[in-house]
Amino acid sequence: GQQLNQSPQSMFIQEGEDVSMNCTSSSIFNTWLWYKQDPGEGPVLLIALYKAGELTSNGRLTAQFGITRKDSFLNISASIPSDVGIYFCAGRTSGNTGKLIFGQGTTLQVKP
Amino acid sequence: DTAVSQTPKYLVTQMGNDKSIKCEQNLGHDTMYWYKQDSKKFLKIMFSYNNKELIINETVPNRFSPKSPDKAHLNLHINSLELGDSAVYFCASSQGRVQPRFGPGTRLTVL
Numbered sequence: 490g491q492q493l494n495q496s497p498q499s500m501f502i503q504e505g506e507d508v509s510m511n512c513t514s515s516s517i518f519n520t521w522l523w524y525k526q527d528p529g530e531g532p533v534l535l536i537a538l539y540k541a542g543e544l545t546s547n548g549r550l551t552a553q554f555g556i557t558r559k560d561s562f563l564n565i566s567a568s569i570p571s572d573v574g575i576y577f578c579a580g581r582t583s584g585n586t587g588k589l590i591f592g593q594g595t596t597l598q599v600k601p
Numbered sequence: 602d603t604a605v606s607q608t609p610k611y612l613v614t615q616m617g618n619d620k621s622i623k624c625e626q627n628l629g630h631d632t633m634y635w636y637k638q639d640s641k642k643f644l645k646i647m648f649s650y651n652n653k654e655l656i657i658n659e660t661v662p663n664r665f666s667p668k669s670p671d672k673a674h675l676n677l678h679i680n681s682l683e684l685g686d687s688a689v690y691f692c693a694s695s696q697g698r699v700q701p702r703f704g705p706g707t708r709l710t711v712l
Contacts, residue, residue: 522700531605531691531703532644539698575642588657589634589701591644 495578495592502568503600510595511562512578520581521554521561522589527574535576536563568599604628605704607692613710614682621678622707624692631696632656633675635667638689638706650675679709687711 495512502508512521520539524532536547538554538561545552552563561578578592605626614620626633634657635647649657650669664680675692689708693701 520700524703526642529706531693531706534700534702537698537700577644579644588646588649588659590646594642594644596642 493578493580493590493592495595497595498593499596499598501598501600504568504570506568508565508568508572508597509562510576510578511560512580512592513560514580514590515559516580516582517558518580518582519558521552522579522581523550523552523561523563524577524579525574526577526594532577565597568597570599570601573597573599605692605694605702607690607704607707609707610705611708611710613712615712616682616684618682619678619680620682620709621676622690622692622709624675624677624704626673626692626694626702626704628694628702629696630694630699630702631672632694633669633672634693634695634701635675635677636691636693636703638691640688644691648675648677682709682711684711 493512493514522537523535526532536552541558543554549566575594575596577594579589581587581589608623632651634649638644647661648667653669666678669675689706691706692704695701
């Protein structure tokens with residue numbers, strides 16, 4: 490079945506550092522999403538990407554939809570302690586109600 | 602503003618029991634989902650309903666039966682609970698290009 494490979498699996502960084510994580514797939518996606526999950530809560534949408542090559546920012550977060558439509562990355566600049574959580578990429582192959590496939594998640598820890 | 606709500610938040614039960622989880626959304630979305638998050642935090646879709654009709658049904662044991670009485674509600678009934686059913690179950694809803702919004706999750710523990 491379709492899979493998303495997300496890396497790294499976990500990161501432990503110092504406050505103020507920049508962070509980068511990415512997702513790759515053997516399948517082509519028409520939508521890439523990035524979610525963040527805090528402990529004990531549901532995932533919250535950070536950024537949605539709809540076109541190959543699209544680069545979108547949300548505050549200190551920047552994400553890109555890869556040209557090949559098989560990958561995406563998320564960057565976080567100048568990390569702060571509240572960035573701690575699990576970051577998930579997710580991709581959809583068709584339409585708006587097609588199945589959303591999630592990556593395995595990147596656990597981010599930030600040391601003050 | 603409670604957008605997607607689930608009840609209960611925690612559910613502890615014995616193997617073999619039957620239980621239900623309820624989900625409600627007040628966003629006016631026409632598509633609702635159930636996802637399962639396992640102990641390794643992997644999120645996998647189970648079911649999706651669009652306007653009360655089942656449109657996605659992943660390889661899920663038929664002990665799991667979703668029911669959508671109306672567009673705003675999607676419930677999940679689980680028969681004969683097994684140890685492996687222990688997980689966090691998330692409800693979500695979406696509409697058009699408005700991407701899925703998740704509920705707070707129901708942590709199910711089967712003893």
